[in-house]
Amino acid sequence: MKKNKWILIIIVGLLLVGVVAYFIFHKEENSVQLTTEKPHYGDVATSVSATGKIQPVDTVAVGTQVSGTIQKVFVDFNSVVKKGQLLAQIDQSLLLAQVEQITANLQQSKSNFSYQQSNFNRQTELYNAGGISRADYETAKNQYEVARDNVNSVSAQLKSIKKSLSFTDIFSPIDGTVLSRKVSEGQTVAASLNTPTLFSIAKDLTKMQVQASVDEADVGNIKVGERASFTVDAFPDDVFTGTVIEVRLQPTISSNVVTYTTIINAPNDDLKLKPGMTANIVIYTKEVKNTLLITTKAIAFVPDSTLGKQFKIGKAPFLHTKKHKKTESKSNDSISAIKKAIVWKKEGNNLIPKQIEIGLDNDIDVQIIKGITEQDEIVTGIKAPQQSKGAKTNNSSPFMPKRPGGGGRN
Template sequence: MKYYTAALSVLILVSCGKKDAQQAAQQGPPPVNVTLQEVTTMDAAYYDEYPASVTALNQVELRPQVTGFITSIHFQDGAKVQKGQLLYSIDAQLYSANYEQAVANLNVQEANVVKAQKDADRYHELDKNDAVAKQLVDNADAALEVAKRQADAAKANITAVSTNVRYTKVFAPFNGTIGISMVKPGAAVSAGQTVLNTVSSDGQLAVDFNVDQKEIFRFTNLLKSSKSKDSTFTLAFGTDIYPYPGKITLLDRAVDPQTGTIKARLVFPNNDNVLRSGMTGSVRVLNNSSAKSVVIPYKAVTEQLGEFFAYVAGDSSKVSQRRLVLGKAIGNNIIVKEGLKEGEKIAVEGVQNLREGATINTQPAPVAAGAPAAK
C-alpha cells in the first residue's frame, strides 16, 4: 500500500513539473534588463579621411640625347637646382669634329654655288648673241640649281650636328630638387636610354586621393568654392597634422570603372621642405554640412556579417533589430547616416543579451560623473 502511495506522489510531482514547464514555454524567456536612450541629433563637425599619396607637380627623368661618356657632373646629389643650370657634360670631341667637318662642307658647297652662278651668267651672255648652244645654257642653269640645293643640305647638316654638340650638355629643365645621380664620371650613356637622374619641383606638391563616385557632387562644389587659405583640407601622417592647409585643384577626367572612384588632387605649400614625393598619408576633409546628424553611443551598435544594427524599443516592451549605415566615429559616439530617427529609443546597455523581438525590462540610465542625481 505504501508503494502505491509513493508512486502516486511521484506522478503528481511529474505532472506539476510538466505544467510549470508548459506555462514557462508559453510565457517565453524572461525580460532582458536594458538601458534605453533617446536618439538625438546634433551639429557634428568632423573630418572624413582618405588614403593619399604625395607627388610632385612637375617631375622628369633626365636622359641623354646623345651617346657618349660622362665627363663631368656639376651638382651635389639632392641639391636644389635652377632652370638652365648645367648638370652633366658628355664627351663632345666626336660631335665637335662632326660640326667642324659640316662647316667645311658648307664652305665647299657655297663655293660651288658661286662657280655655278658665274658659269650660268657667262652662258646667258653668250646666248644673247647666239654664240652658244641652248642646251649648254640649260645645263648651266641646272648645275646652278644643284649647287644651291647641296648648299641648303650642308646648312641643314650643320644644324643637326650643332644640335648634337649642344646635347652634350644636360641642363635643369625647371627649378626644383635633383636626386642622387645614377651615373658617375666616365660612365657610358646611350641616347634616350640611360637614366641620369630625376628632377622634381618642390615649392608646391600635389596630394592625390580617390573618392567614391557618390561624392562627386560634393567635391565639385568644394572645387568651385575653394579658397587659397581654406582649412577644409588638411594632411595627416599618423598622429602628426601637416601645419599648412591644402587647396583642391581638380577632379580627374573620368571615374575608374573597376573601383567606382575618381581621383581628386590637392596642392599643398612646401615651405619647410617637409613634404617629399612618394610619401603616403591621409587627407582630412572637413565635413561642415548644415544638416544635423544622428549621433548614438558606439556601444549601442552590434555587428553581424559585416553589417551594423541597433535594437529599437517598440510600444509593447519589445525590441526590433534595425540595420544602420554608419558614418564617422566621434569619440565614444558614432554618426548614423541611415536607419534611425530623432526621438526613437535604442538599447545602450544589455545589448549583448538581446535578440529580435525580445521583451525588455528598462533600467534607469546611469548618471554621468558630475551630473546631479534625479529627484
C-alpha cells in the same frame, strides 16, 4: 507577571523566527538601471577613407637628344637648381670633328658655286651672242643651280650639327630640386628611339599633392573643394590637411577592384612630406558645425517588457525604429534628406517616447534637427544587473571534487 513574561518571550521568539525566515526565504530582486545621456553640441561629419601616395605637383624628366659619353655631372640628389643652370655635359669631341668637316665641305661648296656662277655668266653672254648652242647654255645653268643648292644643303648640315653640339650641355628647364640622378661621369647614353632620362626635377616641394585611390563605391560622394586630412607613417602624431582639387575619370583596375585617382593638394611649408610617402586619407564629404548631437545608441534603444515592472512605458508612434522615413530636405545645405526616429526620454519612473528628426549620421553621433533639447535625459541602454548583497556566490573551482548533494549517501 509570569504570564506577561511568557507573552514577551513568545513575541521576541516570533520576531526572531520572522527575521531568520526573511533572510532565508526572501530573494532580493535586482532593480534595473538605465544608462542615459543628454544631447550636446558638437561637430559631425561623414567621411570616406582611402590611401595614396604623396607626389610633387610638377615633376620634369630631363633627358638628352644626342648620344655620347657623360663628361661632367654638376649636380647630385637633392641639389637645388635654377632654370638654365648647367646640370651635365656630354663629350663634344665627335661633334666638334663633324663641325670642322662640314665647315670644310661648306667652303668647297661655296668655291664651286663661285666658279659655276662665273661660268654661267660667260655662257650666257656667248649664248646671247650666238657663240654656243642652247644645250651648252642649259648645262652651264644647271651646274650653277646645283652648286647653289649644294651650298644651301651644306649650310643646313652645319646648322644641324651645331644645334646637336649645343645639346651636349644639359640645362635645367625649371627652378626646383633634383629628385633623382640616373647617370654618372663616364657613362654612355644612347638617344635613339627613347630619350634617356638623366635627371628628375621637382618644381616646388613646398606644394605637394596626394594621389588617393578611392573605391568606386565611395567616389560618388566626393566633390572638388571638399576638405581632407591625412597622416603619414613618418609623423604619426601630425595631421596634415588639404583640399580635393580633381577627381580623375580614368579608372584603375587591380584584382577586379576598381578605384579612381583623386588629387588632394597638400601644403608642405615645413618640408615634412617627402615624395613617395604613403598617406592614410580621410575625405569629409559632409560636415555640420556646432549642432545638437546624440549618440547612435539612443536611436537604437527600444524598451522591452522587463522594464514594465519598474517603469511606466509610453506608447511609441511606430514600432520599428531602425527604418527611418525620409522627408523633404530642409534649410541645412549639408543634409540631402531628413529622417525620423524614436528616442526614449526618462522622467522619474516614466519612459516617454519622443519622435525626433535627425540629419547627418557618422555611426557614432547623430545630428538632431528637431524633437528634443539638451536638457532632456535620453535613455541609451540598460546596465548589466548587479548581484544582490545577500546572493551567494560560487567561487569553487570547477576542477575540485564536489560533495554529494540532496542528502544522499555514498
